[in-house]
Amino acid sequence: MPAFVTDAVVTQTRRYGEADRLVTLFTLERGRLTAIAKSSRKPTSRIRGATETFVVAKFEIAEGRSLDIIRSAEIINPNLGLRDSWTRIQLAGHVAEIANKITDERFPDAEFYELIIEALQKISDGDNTAVIRYKGRILNNMGVFPDLTGCSGCGSGKVRGDVHLDVHGSGFLCADCADESHVFHPVDMDALYILTAVRDGAEPIKSYDKATWDRAEDVLTILLQSFMQQNLKTASAARHARSTENDRENISSTGDDINPVQEKSEPEIQ
Ligand SMILES: [Zn+2]
Numbered sequence: 084m085p086a087f088v089t090d091a092v093v094t095q096t097r098r099y100g101e102a103d104r105l106v107t108l109f110t111l112e113r114g115r116l117t118a119i120a121k122s123s124r125k126p127t128s129r130i131r132g133a134t135e136t137f138v139v140a141k142f143e144i145a146e147g148r149s150l151d152i153i154r155s156a157e158i159i160n161p162n163l164g165l166r167d168s169w170t171r172i173q174l175a176g177h178v179a180e181i182a183n184k185i186t187d188e189r190f191p192d193a194e195f196y197e198l199i200i201e202a203l204q205k206i207s208d209g210d211n212t213a214v215i216r217y218k219g220r221i222l223n224n225m226g227v228f229p230d231l232t233g234c235s236g237c238g239s240g241k242v243r244g245d246v247h248l249d250v251h252g253s254g255f256l257c258a259d260c261a262d263e264s265h266v267f268h269p270v271d272m273d274a275l276y277i278l279t280a281v282r283d284g285a286e287p288i289k290s291y292d293k294a295t296w297d298r299a300e301d302v303l304t305i306l307l308q309s310f311m312q313q314n315l316k317t318a319s320a321a322r323h324a325r326s327t328e329n330d331r332e333n334i335s336s337t338g339d340d341i342n343p344v345q346e347k348s349e350p351e352i353q
Pocket residue numbers: 234235236237238239256257258259260261
């Protein structure tokens with residue numbers, strides 16, 4: 084059975100069978116793939132720790148006929164800081180969901196891998212706006228970040244005051260053009276400034292309040308969902324977590340239904 088070794092981050096786990104897990108990995112060498120971690124839910128398993136969500140590890144993976152099999156794993160970064168707060172779990176779960184949905188299976192993308200690793204590290208360090216920069220960088224890298232300098236409707240380069248995001252289109256509209264659009268999302272200049280900074284991978288030079296970050300993030304979520312043609316289930320919980328930071332730091336006070344890292348059972352695949 085051929086095998087390969089790759090660094091990878093665990094972006095999703097599901098219970099499988101009696102004691103196995105199906106583990107979705109974003110690997111450095113081969114992009115996103117799902118492998119089975121046999122017996123990894125047993126307390127004695129040597130790959131138990133490495134096959135938890137958000138862990139970064141070096142995996143040895145055998146190519147099976149139907150499913151790849153994780154043979155061994157050596158933890159590089161357990162990302163333990165992501166497990167001790169409700170806020171960080173929500174934010175990291177959002178990072179993982181985007182990676183799972185927007186990337187093609189088995190399509191190597193070292194730049195995307197680094198984006199995930201960096202975002203998880205920053206969230207682990209307590210930087211809650213890292214998830215917004217992550218979303219901006221993804222849109223920019225995919226070439227779908229709309230022009231922020233002018234109206235995509237009439238071509239006017241004079242963007243003053245509030246502009247509008249064409250929810251089903253790809254750009255921002257001036258107030259005149261947005262009047263004719265059926266679905267649009269208002270964007271103010273401060274939020275546009277944040278969007279410009281995150282697109283360029285820069286830090287916003289001013290500090291903005293949470294509501295402004297919320298408005299900037301809403302634009303990025305709309306753009307991502309429009310690009311993917313599907314909803315991000317973790318978006319509202321992540322936004323709420325960021326906005327209510329420190330209000331709910333105790334994991335034990337939360338319900339399992341909103342915990343994105345909770346393992347779900349998977350029916351047996353023959
Ligand atoms: Zn216009």
